[in-house]
Amino acid sequence: MAETTTGGQLGEVMAELAALEDARVREANEKRGDHHGVNLGRLRAVAKRLKTQQDLAVPLWGSGDTAARLLALLVCRPKAFGRDELDGMLREARDPKVHDWLVNYVVKKSPHAEELRVDWLADPDPVVASAGWALTSERVVKKPQGLELVALLDTIEAEMKDAPDRLQWAMNTCLAQIGIEHAEHRARALGIGERLEVLRDYPTPPGCTSPFAPAWISEMVRRKGE
Known part of the structure; x- marks a missing residue:
């Protein structure tokens, strides 16, 4: 049941992120190498509502979507990730903003x-x-x-x-x-x-x-x- 609930919530959150997509924001972000079109203030508002949810953060990251990965970094529990997980995540994080948030919001808080x-x-x-x-x-x-x-x-x-x-x-x-x-x-x-x-x-x-x-x-x- 918990797995179904998480899957359903993932779909809802991904749909919400898609609804927040703004072509002008995407154009500005892509000039900096960040492939998403979600205003970061609105993204942080979503994270504030969701609060910490490691079980949601993992599939958000796994989606590969840049906005979803940024949200994952805001709602995850940094100490829940293993050393090899963080190493793998860093090697996948090619967008500058994802890379920056992963290092500053997650890795710096990790043992x-x-x-x-x-x-x-x-x-x-x-x-x-x-x-x-x-x-x-x-x-x-x-x-x-x-x-x-x-x-x-x-x-x-x-x-x-x-x-x-x-x-x-x-x-x-x-x-x-x-x-x-x-x-x-x-x-x-x-x-x-x-x-x-x-x-x-x-x-x-x-x-x-x-x-x-x-x-x-x-x-x-x-x-x-x-």
């Missing part, structure tokens, strides 16, 4: 996060490796003990300039966080950013902080009053 961080950091797939760098940035800020920051800077200096876009962005974030959070490495982080010039010309709206690492580091340090 397997550190093991996956180490494995993904060394993965030859640049999209997978970018998840390892995102988790490393989290540790740089919240739990740097045991991290070899000098070695991370060495890798960034050697590889970031020519890295594919998503991996480059993740490495750049780690570079900035090292410079912001660790004063003893700040001068080197600033120097690497200046020499490599990654994201120097990235279009930044007024009032927002540039992702160019030297500008980012300097602004956040200024705000901290250091």
Whole structure:
């Protein structure tokens, strides 16, 4: 009976997502590589109503539909996934928004996060490796003990300039966080950013902080009053 109920609910939720499809939203999202047409505010409203439902999240993810996968990440229980499940999900998550939400909303809350961080950091797939760098940035800020920051800077200096876009962005974030959070490495982080010039010309709206690492580091340090 529970299985039938879940199947029926899955169909209802998929129909609701289909009804929320907006051609203009899809057009804008697809320019960023995200293949869905559901406004994220409306998607979050659906998730808020459904609340946490791991039994629903699993088939939503399994549908392969991008909007359904985003909803799955909002209603799942992050600690319910095994290490291999998360690894498989990450390797399937090619849309940037699905990838970002999976790492930030699920993997970071998982007891397997550190093991996956180490494995993904060394993965030859640049999209997978970018998840390892995102988790490393989290540790740089919240739990740097045991991290070899000098070695991370060495890798960034050697590889970031020519890295594919998503991996480059993740490495750049780690570079900035090292410079912001660790004063003893700040001068080197600033120097690497200046020499490599990654994201120097990235279009930044007024009032927002540039992702160019030297500008980012300097602004956040200024705000901290250091």
